Amino acid sequence: MADANKNPEPYQEWVTKFRHFYREFPIFIDSRYARALRSSDDYECYATNGPQVWKTIGDEILFCCRVQSYEHLSACIVAFLGALDDYGKILDQDGKHMDVKGAGWIAAFPAPNVTVEIAGKDPEQTSSSDQIDEEFELQADSSPNNFDFLGQQIDSGFRAAKNAAPDRCSLSIELAWLLAEAAHSEVFPAKFSYHGRHPLKGVIHDRPYPIIAIDAERSLARREVRKHERAVTREGEVECLHLRNFLESFMKDEGIELPLLSRHGIDPEESILPQTYRDFQAAWTSTNQENQSRRSNEVAAVDAEDGTNELPASVNANLDAAVAQAERPSQ
Structure with missing residues (x-):
């Protein structure tokens, strides 16, 4: 009832x-x-x-x-x-x-991935220029919901996330490489698991991709079961140093740039910046100089039309001489 x-x-x-x-x-x-x-x-x-x-x-x-x-x-x-x-x-x-369940990945900006404003999210802060700068990236940091992030590493992160499960947090290979290095340096405490290589659609031309995860099992009973299962199958835990070396070799073989991250309080060296960033930096500098030159020419043209620009000193001197000559009394 x-x-x-x-x-x-x-x-x-x-x-x-x-x-x-x-x-x-x-x-x-x-x-x-x-x-x-x-x-x-x-x-x-x-x-x-x-x-x-x-x-x-x-x-x-x-x-x-x-x-x-x-x-x-x-x-x-x-x-x-x-x-x-x-x-x-x-x-x-x-x-x-x-x-x-969870998954994680990491991506480099402003290259090779890009930050894009979402139209209509915040009209007052929307930029009218396609030339991004650090201020633009800082806006994305403070209000990421007003932006979208696009690129290969974003795509591969979404694809790798499909392997997440309640007992394991799936990682992209770039993030796994960084965390394995951090674990080896005793900065990050975690147990990794390796689940072989499987193709991810659209990632590294559909070649088999390493499936890496962090143990996220919260049930003590299921952890015990897994421990005994490893003993039966003689499967050892993934050692962070071996995982880092394997992923580094894999990324180099596939032409994937290693992610750059420094230790706390230490700035990365300019000489080891990724090539994609250095290429982007050179192109950005060239484009920025062209834009500044074009804006200067536009301002000069407007000033000339408004009569606000000054004439060269030699022209002014000739005009003064002509006026003085005209003002002399005739004889």
Whole structure:
């Protein structure tokens, strides 16, 4: 018999669940990120550079931020993994068999990937120029939801994310390489797993792509099962140094540039900047100089029409002499 005193909900239960997820999960990220930064007093400089919501796609929330060092990257990934664990435990208590899973990738800007403004998002800040600069990129950092990010590394990241599961956070090979290096340097604490190579549509010409993940299993019982399974199959854990070396060799063989990231407080050397960035820098400088020259010529032309530009000194001297000659009394 139905409870006549109970008010019916206007929406199905899944609607409420998703609204809670969209509202609460970013808060979990912020909390975990603040906790990760407390591991060192020096990390206070990253306090305002945590993961931000970029956009939502269906039942997914995409976060992004500009990564500044290995330590900063570690804090971001640790925060994300911690938020997945915290929110997953809440879902476990609910008993509705819902779960969360995550994936991560990294991309280089302003080349070879690009930042694009989304028309109509913020008309007051929309740029009318196609020539981007650091100020443009900083706007994207502070308000990523007003921008889109395009490029091969973005595409491959989305493709690799399809291999994510509740017990494993899938990684692009570039991000996995950085995290393996960070783990080897004891900056990042995580256990990696390797799942062979599988083609990802449109990535490296559909050749087999290494599937790398971070262990995200939160169930102690299932961790125990996995541990015994490894003993039976004689499968060892992936050693971070071997993983880094394997991915480095793979990327060099495929012509994929290694991502550049420095340790905390150390600026990257100019001599080791990626070739795509140096090519972009040269082209940007040339285009910027042409634009400045064109604008100067346009200003000069307008001034000439308005009569606001000054005549050359030699012309002024000749005019003065002519006027003086005309003013002399005739004899």
